[in-house]
Amino acid sequence: MKFSCEQQKLTKALNVVSKAVTSRSTIPILKGIMLEVTSEGKLTMSASDLDISIQDTIDVNTTEPGAIIVMAKLFGDIIRKLPSVEINIESDDENNVTIKCMNSEFKIIGMSTDEFPNVNMVSEETEAIDFNKSELRKMIDKTSFAASNDESRGVITGVLIELTPDQMNMVAIDGYRMAINRKAKVSTNPGNIIISAKIISEISRIIGETDSDEENGKMLLSEKKVIFKFDNIQAELKLIDGEFINYKDILPKDSKITAKVNRANFMESIERASLLSKAGKNNLIKIDLKDNIMTITSNSEEGNVKEEILTEKEGEDLVIGFNAQYVLDILKAIDDEEIKLFFNTGITPCLIEPIEGDKFEYLVLPVRIN
């Protein structure tokens, strides 16, 4: 194998595929990146940790086609530290890789591609779904934080992608809170898939870090995996088996109290109130809704805090406690200037929605106040 390529182009592709390189595995080959060069001048970089496999294809000047595995960390560090000019890379029959650039010459030990996981991405897909990259990214970021971090929790460590005839919904839940995000979209083949929240977040990160003029991508669904295709990138993600929680049953059917608040004011007040709640164990803040004033209080051995914000309330007065962090995570994921809160009692969940429409719904469980 022998080719040359601009340092910056190589660095960008390395940053993309590195997202699939595991740092924890004891299998050396999973710490590697496969470089495959064709005689047509295409370099495909691939990496896989078995749950996610990523490929990025870039144009290079090929002298001799071939393939080799390089250790992702060392190869990446070398390429990133070289000057931004043309880099020459070649491998010999003993898997020795030579990297030459101006007055620098590296010889590193590569590995044969024989044992590399098969990431050829042939897809017996049932359906190809178009998506807008930045819209997909937002949906992921606005839901995945609410999934469970506890790897023993099965389906709820994942984000549900629900395809209905006219909508695409993402849902995540961890037992204390739930995030729902909806987008109008025509799907010919309705169905549900569940993807690990940690893994789908890598797709959001890659979209955020790559700058290209292409606005759209394709999602190819099959029984056990989903492939995201955009720019020259292909990412294959393993699906989580199982039935997702019937989340619609959890949503409260009606509410006795609604309160409209300015999101930024509400968020900043909770952030300040949590300065004192942190000292306690469960980050408890108390919300007191009385007429058109919402009072947020919190206290610890170090002192106490009282925050007041204006609200447009309908229904009775109410006192309810929350874990400040759960409410903050939700408020940070919303862009709207104003939001609506729905309550029933001090021991039933609070629902957070936009003033109009149903593009998002967040549910958060209260904490009992002693």
Next chain:
Amino acid sequence: MKFSCEQQKLTKALNVVSKAVTSRSTIPILKGIMLEVTSEGKLTMSASDLDISIQDTIDVNTTEPGAIIVMAKLFGDIIRKLPSVEINIESDDENNVTIKCMNSEFKIIGMSTDEFPNVNMVSEETEAIDFNKSELRKMIDKTSFAASNDESRGVITGVLIELTPDQMNMVAIDGYRMAINRKAKVSTNPGNIIISAKIISEISRIIGETDSDEENGKMLLSEKKVIFKFDNIQAELKLIDGEFINYKDILPKDSKITAKVNRANFMESIERASLLSKAGKNNLIKIDLKDNIMTITSNSEEGNVKEEILTEKEGEDLVIGFNAQYVLDILKAIDDEEIKLFFNTGITPCLIEPIEGDKFEYLVLPVRIN
């Protein structure tokens, strides 16, 4: 005590004095900041960890003069999170502190000022030395990194400030390398002081973070301490007792080999070479000086690297090994485009100097190559 002040002004002063707040102490009062308000509308904030004491004085609107101690972390977090408008702060006879700002009200527990370390900064100084703030900062940053981190090493954990009749020199040494920085300056009272490198670095950090039009400050020397005064800040630093190493004896008197190199090229080549030396134990790189080519090599189980740079050499050829990190630390502390290296043999120290003059000298010990 009762006063009001702009949030941003308070935040800036808090950032300065917080540098003297210890996080490790078990003495609660050392985690505090003293607020002292005079009827003339001055708020002095003070903090001390006994090795360094810092005061910053700002203008406020005083309603009632007085003094109180607040916990630095909590008080700082609260002030930083409040909106950038006027903040009202008052304390009562039971040391309760109330912080009010728009719709926020905090009540936190303060402490009496009785047990706070005396940081009144009265100085029986022998001499006041003027300094240019950014020059002082550079001298600190260009030397302090070379001091020993090992707290049991006494004087060499400090930076020597040497005042001669016409120069101010700073020197630091850790047994493997030495940094010397010189500045022309008239001192009427020559003498030496030693200040902990960790502590004097806080002075550099404060100068770097404060933006003011004042370019100069004053250094007030007395027997056991030194006070740095600039802007409205006073910092009192405890001196380290003892005689500094006679560093001039360590400097090689002459050299058989000199090599002129471009600093950036030299640094980048060593950075790349160290990518492979890191895998080894002591970060070893080998420098091979032959005619007008300097070849830097390094190898590990993962591979090897060869970097070549042009040099203007005088004297014999030479092979010498270094810990890459020690050389990099020095090269990062130099601004000059070109530098001169002085060698004698492969087992004697290398001296690094500017092309002209003696504004800096760095010495680094070689590592034996097997």
